[in-house]
Amino acid sequence: MRKWILLGLLIASFPSVSSAAAPSPFESKLSEQLTAIKDSSQIIVVEGKQTSYQATLRTYEKRGSKWIQTYKTAAVIGKNGLSSSKKEGDGRTPSGLFPIGEGFGFAQKPARINMRYTQTNHYHYWVDDPGSPDYNKWVYYRGNPDKRWKSYERMNHFLYKYAVVIKYNEDPIKKGKGSAIFLHRWRNPSSPTAGCVALNERQLLYVMRWIMPSKQPRIVIGDQAFILAELRSSAK
Secondary structure, three states, X not given: OHHHHHHHHHHHOOOOHHHOOOOOHHHHHHHHHHOOOOOOOEEEEEEEEOOEEEEEEEXXXXXXXXXXXXXXXXXXXXXXXXXXXXXXXXXXXXXXXXXXXXXXXXXXXXXXXXXXXXXXXXXXXXXXXXXXXXXXXXXXXXXXXXXXXXXXXXXXXXXXXXXXXXXXXXXXXXXXXXXXXXXEEOOOOOOOEOOOEEEOHHHHHHHHHHOOHHHOOXXXXXXXXXXXXXXXXXXX
């Protein structure tokens, strides 16, 4: 009898699927708005504010005719919040709807990753020098970077153990509009980024494994009103 009582207490300590919290008003509107999206069946939604680095990341997947929220977690964004008119070095994360690019990192490709993945080294750079013809491009270069660019990021940076390219300001590239926007791991939940979106490493790997290039994944970033408006306009 004692064994069965302990088993019952153990089971009761775990929340059931049916006890999950009901969707918020924003999540309900979001699910409705996603039904108009025709050219993608995976959407990452990053909800933040213009005045804060704290954000929430959700993943949605189209199953049949319905969009289902598959994941929700805390995230951090740029130290100065969001911007729909981002500029290089402003410490803000760009608002908008963008394609998801390839994965990369200085670590070996994790198991069960479906996207293209490049293991980076000392010669991989992302150029954030607005005066360079390489601006906002990934470059492999074996020379002295200080003689070629005024500003750059090494792609084997500590925070880029695992990361995903967010295809911002690429078609066309506009000088000074911001560069090197990635989804990468955070230092901790109280440390903002310079403009990227960051997650706990375990959560980041979950999202990377969830991404399926064949489903044309995209990411929408903004505050609640902006996200709904952006999805509405992209569906027209």
